[in-house]
Amino acid sequence: MDLCDLNTIRLLLGRHGFRFSRSMGQNFLIEGWVPDGLVEGAGVSLQNGVLEIGPGPGALTRALEDGPHACLLLLEKDRHWAAERQRLAGPRTQAVLTDALRFDWRRVGPQRPWKIIGNLPYNVASPLIWDIVSRARGLNRAVFMVQKEVGQRLAAAPGNGHYGALSVWVQSYTRPRLEFVVGPGAFSPPPKVDSAVLSFEPLPPEALPARPEALSRLLRICFQQRRKQLGGIFRRAGLPELETALERTGLAPNLRPEALGKDDFQRLAAFLPPNLDNPGQKRLS
Numbered sequence: 001m002d003l004c005d006l007n008t009i010r011l012l013l014g015r016h017g018f019r020f021s022r023s024m025g026q027n028f029l030i031e032g033w034v035p036d037g038l039v040e041g042a043g044v045s046l047q048n049g050v051l052e053i054g055p056g057p058g059a060l061t062r063a064l065e066d067g068p069h070a071c072l073l074l075l076e077k078d079r080h081w082a083a084e085r086q087r088l089a090g091p092r093t094q095a096v097l098t099d100a101l102r103f104d105w106r107r108v109g110p111q112r113p114w115k116i117i118g119n120l121p122y123n124v125a126s127p128l129i130w131d132i133v134s135r136a137r138g139l140n141r142a143v144f145m146v147q148k149e150v151g152q153r154l155a156a157a158p159g160n161g162h163y164g165a166l167s168v169w170v171q172s173y174t175r176p177r178l179e180f181v182v183g184p185g186a187f188s189p190p191p192k193v194d195s196a197v198l199s200f201e202p203l204p205p206e207a208l209p210a211r212p213e214a215l216s217r218l219l220r221i222c223f224q225q226r227r228k229q230l231g232g233i234f235r236r237a238g239l240p241e242l243e244t245a246l247e248r249t250g251l252a253p254n255l256r257p258e259a260l261g262k263d264d265f266q267r268l269a270a271f272l273p274p275n276l277d278n279p280g281q282k283r284l285s
Contacts, residue, residue: 027119027187029060030188034186035060037180038143039117041197043141044064044068046068047070048113049071051073052072052118054118054120055074055085064117065090073094077097077100106136108136108139110138114138114139116144117144122147122191129166133202134173141200141201142174142199143198143200148195150196151195158261164223165219165222168215168265169216172208172262177198178198180197182196183195210266218268222265230255231254232253241273246268248271251264
């Protein structure tokens with residue numbers, strides 16, 4: 001059964017009474033080269049556990065099951081597709097009915113190297129990637145397909161118009177790389193914009209943020225006023241510690257947030273008082 005074939009997808013939808021859900025951002029792959037490209041980018045081996053987000057009809061799942069892996073865990077929010085994936089699951093595959101946004105990514109621990117992969121719904125990609133890169137300590141590599149604009153933000157460098165809080169946060173934990181672009185014709189129903197496939201290679205432990213809650217707080221303070229100068233931002237926020245931090249780190253107070261690199265933000269975050277740490281590491285875009 002070709003799970004990228006539009007007629008097959010329609011047959012499955014009709015057989016089980018499924019409906020496309022715009023609220024869940026469901027756009028199903030109908031070009032076989034795309035899931036093959038995602039799997040190749042993940043570089044899965046027999047030593048890896050694999051976690052797929054939102055398998056839907058199973059085009060990417062089938063490509064993963066056909067390749068080497070230690071186990072395959074499928075997180076599916078739609079109860080119909082979760083049941084279908086479990087019914088057709090291979091011996092090392094398990095489907096779980098859950099919302100990936102509510103999944104505790106700390107459960108993906110370092111006991112086994114994990115590859116995390118998925119064609120992510122446009123409406124949840126940013127907060128989902130925010131959580132995964134910062135909490136999944138067992139992450140060995142991730143490959144996600146997202147809206148192209150989101151992909152540009154994830155990989156943007158300082159000074160780029162797409163650069164923002166999401167860029168800094170994700171690049172504080174991983175090295176994102178744009179792999180290839182996918183046009184609307186690869187999906188049914190076709191979205192109105194291009195998609196992009198990105199890979200994420202985790203940084204070594206010694207390079208990770210020492211105070212992630214403080215970094216999250218700092219990013220919120222800075223990028224809510226991204227066109228303002230840092231000195232003014234910190235003064236209006238009532239944080240003289242950060243005004244002092246600019247002097248001690250050699251950063252000019254007339255710089256704007258978009259001019260700073262991830263290491264600059266981490267150095268500034270170290271000056272935030274502990275009582276201003278932000279529990280839960282609030283997601284930003």
